Amino acid sequence: MQLHSLKHVSKSQTLLINEQSRLLESAGNKVYKFGFGQSPFPPPAHVLDALSKYSWIHDYTPVQGSVTLRDQVAAFHSELNGFNIHRDQVIVGTGSKILIYAIMASFVNAEIFVPTPSWVSYEPQAQLLGHPLQRIMTTYKQHWKIVPEQLQAALEKKQPGYQPIVILNYPDNPGGMAYTAAELEALSDVLRKHQVLVIADEIYGFVHHQGQHRSLALFYREGTIITSGLSKWCGAGGWRLGIAIVPKGLEELKETLLGVASETYSCAPAPIQKAAESAYTIQDATIDYIQAQQRILSLVGNYCAQRLQDTGVWVHAPLGGFYLFPDFTPYGRVLEHISISDSVSLCQRILKDTGVALLPGTAFGMPASHLAARLAYVDFDGKKALMAAQKFSKGSPLPSHFLQEYCPHLLEGIQKLCDWIEDLR
Structure with a gap:
């Protein structure tokens, strides 16, 4: 044919x-x-036990994710990220990759800004959606991190009528670098000035080697969507369980995002959500x-x-x-x-x-x-x-x-x- x-x-x-x-x-x-x-690490034993225990569950869950899991995710991230999160802000999906795509898919016209080097899938996802992507190039001497002056220069050239979206991944893939609180605060001043929506890809946040991860949302709460999941810190990449935390005040975007989710993946697998409840329980x-x-x-x-x-x-x-x-x-x-x-x-x-x-x-x-x-x-x-x-x-x-x-x-x-x-x- x-x-x-x-x-x-x-x-x-x-x-x-x-x-x-x-x-x-x-x-x-x-x-x-x-x-x-x-x-390289397997999921914790208590999480594997939970998956085995609930493997019989076969019903659809709400598109946004089960209430119990969203409660657990909100409490877990509130405790470890240092600010309050409500379950209504949490969206559960089949991996953070599809959630990042769904966020971008929620806009008719968006311009994507990506510090480079960057994870391999950001650009192809933007291309699939027809969104222009601008790379902000970094260097070895910069520790592969953007500085406010670079961000300011890039955003000054943003296209009129397009929603600017910055995807910031840290600790980052491919460099393993992380931003300090002072660096994030300086970037947040520029982001706020230009009314940028940020996708903070914090999938490696809980494997910061010194346990000192700081979220951009601490400094730019109103414009930062955090994405994470079980792939990296919980050793469960093949389970495909991701989460997005949408800030209060962006309810219209959240509803659009849920609409995209309902027309694509429907919901995360129910047994995996039950296992994730155990993963997102703060315990020794x-x-x-x-x-x-x-x-x-x-x-x-x-x-x-x-x-x-x-x-x-x-x-x-x-x-x-x-x-x-x-x-x-x-x-x-x-x-x-x-x-x-x-x-x-x-x-x-x-x-x-x-x-x-x-x-x-x-x-x-x-x-x-x-x-x-x-x-x-x-x-x-x-x-x-x-x-x-x-x-x-x-x-x-x-x-x-x-x-x-x-x-x-x-x-x-x-x-x-x-x-x-x-x-x-």
């Missing part, structure tokens, strides 16, 4: 690298899967689980960053999440001599030579010629690491032998990558 006028929509780069890694493994190759950003088991992750990810991330820094690659120690964004610019001339002049060929060559799978900087909106890549330091047995970490005193750092014992495959992959870089000299 001859089809016409199909949209060109590529597969998500993160999902694609996961498929490529599996193909290489099935062919007998050893692969170090640093390309796909999936949490949940807090211990989150803090153990933070300690492990801090240890692993700082080790990987230090090893790469020792080779001369530009990379910052991460503050949250489980990503690094190494910049190979110092090796630009050497790489050019071996026919590597862009981030795609760089990652392809590294994968071929070492088995280390990285995601090229172009996937995150960087120019093709910028020799940067994302490294997800998640290729280890998170279940064993969690069990071990919870045996050590909460107030003390994990011992130096922890990585050798519980993350040997990851260490081997980092060694392979560092050896490859050293051989360039």
Whole structure:
């Protein structure tokens, strides 16, 4: 059958690298899967028990999510974010990805502003909706973070008649960087001046390595929609449970958003919502689980960053999440001599030579010629690491032998990558 006028929509780069890694493994190759950003940790035992207990539930729930779950989410985020949230502000969906899309889909004309590098799906989602997207480019020296002057300059050029929407992700993917309270407050002054709607993608907020995440909503309450979910801090990416917290005063937007939800995903799966009630209950088991992750990810991330820094690659120690964004610019001339002049060929060559799978900087909106890549330091047995970490005193750092014992495959992959870089000299 001859089809016409199909949209060109590529597969998500993160999902694609996961498929490529599996193909290489099935062919007998050893692969170090640093390309796909999936949490290495399983959901907490009490959350798994809840899913098993309520797996028989099959009825639709309200589009906005069950009242009980929204109560739990509101209480959980109120406690950990430091400001009051009511259940009526909470929307539950099938992952924060579709909720971000639904927010943008609620507008006829919106102009999207995205600090870059940024998560791979923001731009394709805007393109699917026909919304123009403007990138605010950052640099390694800026720690991949925007500053108020940049934001002001970008918003001064916003299109008349279009709702400006800034998507701010922190701790960020791909860099693992986080904003301080002072930085967020300074940005909020510019956002308020231009009446910007902000989608604060805080999916990695609870895996800030020091537990010091601060929400933009603390400073720009009236214009910030927080999105989060179970994928990253609760190790349940495949469950597809996300939440959005809409500020009071934006009821019209909330109703439009619920209309979009009702015509797309209808509701989040009922058994998953019941399990999420357990996840969003503040109890010692949940807090211990989150803090153990933070300690492990801090240890692993700082080790990987230090090893790469020792080779001369530009990379910052991460503050949250489980990503690094190494910049190979110092090796630009050497790489050019071996026919590597862009981030795609760089990652392809590294994968071929070492088995280390990285995601090229172009996937995150960087120019093709910028020799940067994302490294997800998640290729280890998170279940064993969690069990071990919870045996050590909460107030003390994990011992130096922890990585050798519980993350040997990851260490081997980092060694392979560092050896490859050293051989360039």
